[in-house]
Amino acid sequence: MTMTIPFLNFFKKVKSQAMAKTGPVADSTPVAPLEKPSSDRFSKTVMPNATRTLPPQDPFEMAARSSALGNQLQSPGPAGSASSAQRTVAFGASGPGGARSRDLPPAVALALEPRVERVISLDLADILTQMPPDDIKPIESIDGTRRILLKASEVERGMASGKPAVSLATIYQQVPEIFLRSIAPADTAQVHLPFQKVLDQFSSLQVRSDQERHQAVPQVETPFLKVTLEDNSTFGTTTEAVETGDLPPVRIEPPTAEAFAAAEPEAAGSGFVQYRAGDNTATTPTRIPFKLSPNGTDGPAPESVPASSGPSVPINSSSQSTPTRIPFKMTAPSNDLRPKDEPWLTAESLAPAAEMPVASAKENQAEIRISLPLKLILQGLAPFQLEGDPDTVPAEAQVALPFSLIEPQLATGRIAIAPKEFAAGLPAEYRSLFKEAEAADVMLPLHEVLKNLPAASLRMRDDQEQSEAGSNFTTPFSAKAEEDAKRFNTVGAVAAKPMVTPAPIAVAALEETPVVPETPVRESFDVPPRNPLQVAVGTDEKLDAKGVVAEINKLDGVKACAFMFGDGLSLAGSLPAEYETEGLCAMAPSLMQRIENHMVETKLGPLRGMTLVCTKGAITFFMHENLCLAAVHTGGDLTLEVREKLTRIVHELSRKYTHHPV
Amino acid sequence: MSIINYASREIQFKIVYYGPALCGKTTNLGYIHQRINPENRGDLVSLATAADRTLFFDFLPLNAVVIKGFVTKFQLYTVPGQVIYNATRQLVLRSVDGMIFVADSQWEKMEENVESFKNLEDNLAKQNISIDEIPYVLQYNKRDLDNIAPVNYLEYVLNNRKRRVQSFEVISSTGQNVFASLNAVSQILLHKFSKQSDVPKTPPAPVAIPTEAPVTQKQSAAV
Numbered sequence: 001m002t003m004t005i006p007f008l009n010f011f012k013k014v015k016s017q018a019m020a021k022t023g024p025v026a027d028s029t030p031v032a033p034l035e036k037p038s039s040d041r042f043s044k045t046v047m048p049n050a051t052r053t054l055p056p057q058d059p060f061e062m063a064a065r066s067s068a069l070g071n072q073l074q075s076p077g078p079a080g081s082a083s084s085a086q087r088t089v090a091f092g093a094s095g096p097g098g099a100r101s102r103d104l105p106p107a108v109a110l111a112l113e114p115r116v117e118r119v120i121s122l123d124l125a126d127i128l129t130q131m132p133p134d135d136i137k138p139i140e141s142i143d144g145t146r147r148i149l150l151k152a153s154e155v156e157r158g159m160a161s162g163k164p165a166v167s168l169a170t171i172y173q174q175v176p177e178i179f180l181r182s183i184a185p186a187d188t189a190q191v192h193l194p195f196q197k198v199l200d201q202f203s204s205l206q207v208r209s210d211q212e213r214h215q216a217v218p219q220v221e222t223p224f225l226k227v228t229l230e231d232n233s234t235f236g237t238t239t240e241a242v243e244t245g246d247l248p249p250v251r252i253e254p255p256t257a258e259a260f261a262a263a264e265p266e267a268a269g270s271g272f273v274q275y276r277a278g279d280n281t282a283t284t285p286t287r288i289p290f291k292l293s294p295n296g297t298d299g300p301a302p303e304s305v306p307a308s309s310g311p312s313v314p315i316n317s318s319s320q321s322t323p324t325r326i327p328f329k330m331t332a333p334s335n336d337l338r339p340k341d342e343p344w345l346t347a348e349s350l351a352p353a354a355e356m357p358v359a360s361a362k363e364n365q366a367e368i369r370i371s372l373p374l375k376l377i378l379q380g381l382a383p384f385q386l387e388g389d390p391d392t393v394p395a396e397a398q399v400a401l402p403f404s405l406i407e408p409q410l411a412t413g414r415i416a417i418a419p420k421e422f423a424a425g426l427p428a429e430y431r432s433l434f435k436e437a438e439a440a441d442v443m444l445p446l447h448e449v450l451k452n453l454p455a456a457s458l459r460m461r462d463d464q465e466q467s468e469a470g471s472n473f474t475t476p477f478s479a480k481a482e483e484d485a486k487r488f489n490t491v492g493a494v495a496a497k498p499m500v501t502p503a504p505i506a507v508a509a510l511e512e513t514p515v516v517p518e519t520p521v522r523e524s525f526d527v528p529p530r531n532p533l534q535v536a537v538g539t540d541e542k543l544d545a546k547g548v549v550a551e552i553n554k555l556d557g558v559k560a561c562a563f564m565f566g567d568g569l570s571l572a573g574s575l576p577a578e579y580e581t582e583g584l585c586a587m588a589p590s591l592m593q594r595i596e597n598h599m600v601e602t603k604l605g606p607l608r609g610m611t612l613v614c615t616k617g618a619i620t621f622f623m624h625e626n627l628c629l630a631a632v633h634t635g636g637d638l639t640l641e642v643r644e645k646l647t648r649i650v651h652e653l654s655r656k657y658t659h660h661p662v
Numbered sequence: 663m664s665i666i667n668y669a670s671r672e673i674q675f676k677i678v679y680y681g682p683a684l685c686g687k688t689t690n691l692g693y694i695h696q697r698i699n700p701e702n703r704g705d706l707v708s709l710a711t712a713a714d715r716t717l718f719f720d721f722l723p724l725n726a727v728v729i730k731g732f733v734t735k736f737q738l739y740t741v742p743g744q745v746i747y748n749a750t751r752q753l754v755l756r757s758v759d760g761m762i763f764v765a766d767s768q769w770e771k772m773e774e775n776v777e778s779f780k781n782l783e784d785n786l787a788k789q790n791i792s793i794d795e796i797p798y799v800l801q802y803n804k805r806d807l808d809n810i811a812p813v814n815y816l817e818y819v820l821n822n823r824k825r826r827v828q829s830f831e832v833i834s835s836t837g838q839n840v841f842a843s844l845n846a847v848s849q850i851l852l853h854k855f856s857k858q859s860d861v862p863k864t865p866p867a868p869v870a871i872p873t874e875a876p877v878t879q880k881q882s883a884a885v
Contacts, residue, residue: 118776118819152772152819159769160809202811205818211826219845220852222727223702228841231697235838242849243828248795 118152120201122193124175130192131168135179142178149174155198164198165190216241368403368454374430376445385419385440388433401425403454406444415449416441533656536648545572548653552631555642559617559634563653564589566626571657575632579617588621589628596623608647611637622646627654664759664855666732673732675851676739677844678755680782681764682774683743686803686834690764691722691740693837694844698724729856736848743778752785760847761798764834765820767810772819779820793823797850800829801843806836 125144128136136142150166158164168191172183183189219225219242232239374397378390401417402425409415423436533543537551545563549572552561562573568586575581588610596607611620618633620643629650631638638646666673679687688708695706704723722738741751763782765775783793802816813831821829828846832839 153776156769156772156811159811162809199812202815205815207817207822207826208824210824211822212824213826217849217853219849220727220729220856222845222848222852223698223724224841224845224848227697228845231837231839231841235836237839237842239842240828240846242846242853244797244850244853 119149120152120155120198120205121147121149122197122201123147124178126194126197127166127171127191131171132189135168135181135183137178137180146175150193152202155193158193159195159198159202162195164193164195166193167191214243217244369400369425370403370406370449370452370454371398371400372444372448372452373397374399374426376448377442378430378433380443380445381434382440385435385438385442386433387435390433393430393433397427397430399425399427401444406449410449415444415446417444418442533649533652536645536652538645545653545657548649549573552629552646552649555645557634557636557638557642558646559632561629561631564628564630565657566590566593566623566628571627575619575630579619579632581619581630581632584612584619585628585630588630589623592621592623592628609643620646622650624651625654627657671732672735673729673855674735674737675759675848675855676737676757677760677762677847677851678758679738679740679762679764680751680755680778681741681743681801681803682766682771682778683745685743685764685766685771685775685778686832687740687743687764689834690762690801690803690832690840690844691738693834693840694724694738695722697837697841701725727852729852734852734855736851738844745777745781748781748785751781752788755782755785755789758786758791758796760851761796762801762843762847763798763820764801764803764832765816767802767804767816768807769809769811772811775816776819794825797847797854799827799843799846801832801834801839802829803832803834805831805838806833 123144124142124146127148128139128142128144148171150170154166154170155164167187168189169183169185169187171191172179172187173185176182228239231237373395375390375393375395377399378386378393381390399422401421405417405421406415418441419434419436419438422442423431423434426434530540533548534540537543537548539551541547543551549561549563552558552573560573560575562575562585563571564585565571566589568589570585575585592607592610595610599605599607607623609620609622611618618637620631620633620638622629622631624647627650629646631646664673664675679690681687691706695703702725707721724736724738725733727734739754741747741754761782763779765771765779786793786796800816800820802813804810813829817829821827828843830839830843830846832843834840
């Protein structure tokens, strides 16, 4: 079987170029070290590690080869070279390898760096007794002094528990002749290894003998050094001399916005928890739950995640396929967009909202079309999407597309149209140029879309509130602005609020003003209309996730509750620690999604909740969209009324935390 | 890269604590925050999940000494160690000046240590930086536990490059050698900076910004 390595030719080419730069390795003519920087000359005196320029070799293959030749394998060096770990002090570059890596871009140098397999070796006699006697020849007939190589990564796992082991197949791979039968590579039988001997092997491994170590430098007195010395006296440790050498100088940037942006990761603003200066009691920061997708970019996590250190929470696979889109709506939400399965949203509860002006925005949007230059779009398409030459299309040819398809994507900065939609908008004479059958979306140039936005599409939302025009304070800036406005004659152009200087309170004028009896303020102004979440919870208080948790905890039959997202990350609330339900809660959303998929096959209707009745208690999960609620019961089951209420709450709260692709 | 502020005569260095998940990076920062004089430190900022795992990064600003007339400031960052947060790690690594690689000494974490170190090399390479060009030290953390690998082996696994770097046996939960490793990196950075001759003594000349718009002929005639 041949393996295809991407960019292998490229690496070979770069490698050969680099080797050509450093000179032929096998050149036997003496080279006078003239006109070389001192750093290079020093590095030449360091023993070059020729093996590091070779590609890594599979230790097992080597062992098998040596076994076939009948040679006795030697230990890979560590045991014998324990005393040879002399630390070489050097001030220059790091030898031929170092010179090469400095010449090459870091990514290429890293790719060319050989990957050394970590191995240890043991005498065959050390493990013969642990091997299944039925599978091997009589022990007396086997040369016990043979050494076998073991991958350290395989043995390390067992070291933690004091029982290192290796698979039988690994041993078979190296010494097949001692076996009576062949062992399949997939054979899971394990052979235990002597702990102490394995530990000795690990301990005897030494770093490469040609390592360079930098020179010690005097230390500057810093607050860290002060604490270091204090800690040394506390812990009885000593401070090693600081070593540094030929490192590139510190790159310095002036404090421009770009420099700060480049240096600092973009932190999400509101979720910070801070240690207050002077608070010496807390040793670990108080953590708050924070919703962010696993890779920090709000995109799907990579598929290949090693199992050894996988995610702490399950990843919602269902949400990975669709890209997150930022809703971009300019019109007021219409009733048509409101979910229909919300019986608790009665006309009374939403009466104030119903009075909102509801324009037939959707209908209007459907009518609005945007015309874009066809030639530009066709030129931007991939060749497989085209049937002919786009240059034959005249520059004035246009394609008219429904604006409703484009508007929601404007905020994302990337506008794509389904091939079918695009074909429908094409003028008949140019339809033959476009392959409708191709699945790839048609990308529209953003600048063209923005240039050709229909005027009717850009209007303010209907439900915007007009702020009251307040009085402006006179400041040096406002005076300057007034001057500028006069100078540039732009008073009329700026729709500024009237500039007023705060007048001194004229007591006398107030006295003259007839006292107007205070009119009772309408009740509707005192109590703002409830939003659907407040309706579901049954309170007038302003609610956030924590507030909702507090309200739910007051319900009959609910001992405690917690909200978590579909990917298992916690939103608010907590369950009693004695139940240790963190793992269950993290898994519950994915479990419910699975169950919900199967509910489609039944006639039981949509899934409303999932109750787990256990010997020490019961817990019910409710889920809607991307939000899940876990409620621990106080005693028996929850009443129907409470269940309904919790369903509604989850439903309403999920709207706040779920991004719908518009 | 370091950011130099001529106006306030400050230079900022960025030190990143890197390592596999749950190796003790945040514990390092917590201890530093606790031990350092409040006058010399800012607030420790932390973004974490409910399960107390670093989600984005931890951040702790520290003041050091005056060198060449500049107050040196250190910004300590940690990265989230979990494999899936690689994009975040790449962000945090941007413009890094020095690093502390925190390795977990436990046997079962050895593979993760190696993976994390490779990941560090990869992420630096993506920024066109070789790890040999960045000052860093190694921390072998959790030395107080029972199931730990010998230091020799950790050195063999993580410190087997051409350039040998300093390594420290650390117990971050008690603070043993936490400051020693920070001190080592900060001293290297300060040493580099003090040796440097290209730091201008004077700030660049400010750009003159006109305060008044030029009055045109037409406007002056109107006045």
